[in-house]
Amino acid sequence: MPKVSIIVPVYKAEGYLHRCVESILAQTFTDWKLLLIDDGSPDRSGEICDEYAKKDTRIRVIHKENGGVSSARQRGQDEACGEYTIHVDPDDWVEPTMLEELYQKAKDDNADMVICDYYTNESSLQNYIKQEPTKLDNNVVLYELFQQLHGSCCNKLVRRACYSGKANFPKGINCCEDLIWCIQVLKCKPKISYINKAYYHYMITTTDSQSKSISAERSLQDLKMLHMLESLLFDNNDVLKEMYKRTVPYVMKRAMKTYCFDSDYFKCNFKKYNRYILSSHKSSFILRFICYISTIGGYRLCLPLIKMMK
Known part of the structure; x- marks a missing residue:
């Protein structure tokens, strides 16, 4: 051994x-x-x-x-x-x-x-x-x-x-x-x-x-990963909040860049993270603002803005 x-x-x-x-x-x-x-x-x-x-x-x-x-x-x-x-x-x-x-x-x-x-x-x-x-x-x-x-x-x-x-x-x-x-x-x-x-x-x-290029398959994996992190951290609210702040804006950004979700699906999966997006200091204010607007009816408006971001 x-x-x-x-x-x-x-x-x-x-x-x-x-x-x-x-x-x-x-x-x-x-x-x-x-x-x-x-x-x-x-x-x-x-x-x-x-x-x-x-x-x-x-x-x-x-x-x-x-x-x-x-x-x-x-x-x-x-x-x-x-x-x-x-x-x-x-x-x-x-x-x-x-x-x-x-x-x-x-x-x-x-x-x-x-x-x-x-x-x-x-x-x-x-x-x-x-x-x-x-x-x-x-x-x-x-x-x-x-x-x-x-x-x-x-x-x-x-x-x-x-x-x-x-x-x-x-x-x-x-x-x-x-x-x-x-x-x-x-x-x-x-x-x-x-x-x-x-x-x-x-x-x-x-x-x-x-290898990290954005694709529809990668965006679907991102969402699956987010849900798995939620299930692992459900019993630790402090860590769960930090995970949301750190992870959600970037998952949303990649999802919008791939156009793999329609407006209803996107809103259904991401609207509940609104308050964590705005309070996050792990990403830029512009990204946080775009992500927030995309979940309250501005999804199609935000798509071209996200496309211009690196």
């Missing part, structure tokens, strides 16, 4: 998968299992995974039909073994001491979840992103996921026993699927620790921008 399982969902990653896997092979901590989940990738990603598995017995490859990143993460979670798990995306990479220091912190504090800082990398620019909660309490961290903390599963080492059977990646949702998973884990009331250091490099590329 390895101490840590590392889950990497792989899709169209042949251009950068080597960098990701090599950074894991370079870990100073060696008691790990790497699960490469080939999500039906049409390029050479699957072959690259197989090549690595032949070289190192700690690497296991799982080939599956394409189902999106959420299904790939879930398959990795289902196949994981050992005490802790962590996720790494195939276009990113990690520092050599990441597993050693996160695992040691987990053991020292008997922690179920260890959070660390991370870097964003874009071309030659690198930014350090602080992820320290104001308090190491699951309710505080849950609240701050809609403030200054990032709902990623890649900067968090998590004990499997604390979430097994209680936290899963959502079917059919491939946006914010890691945020939904993190919320489920935090609702299991884990003991949380934090390391004041960045180990994870999140690469921002033109491919990222293309």
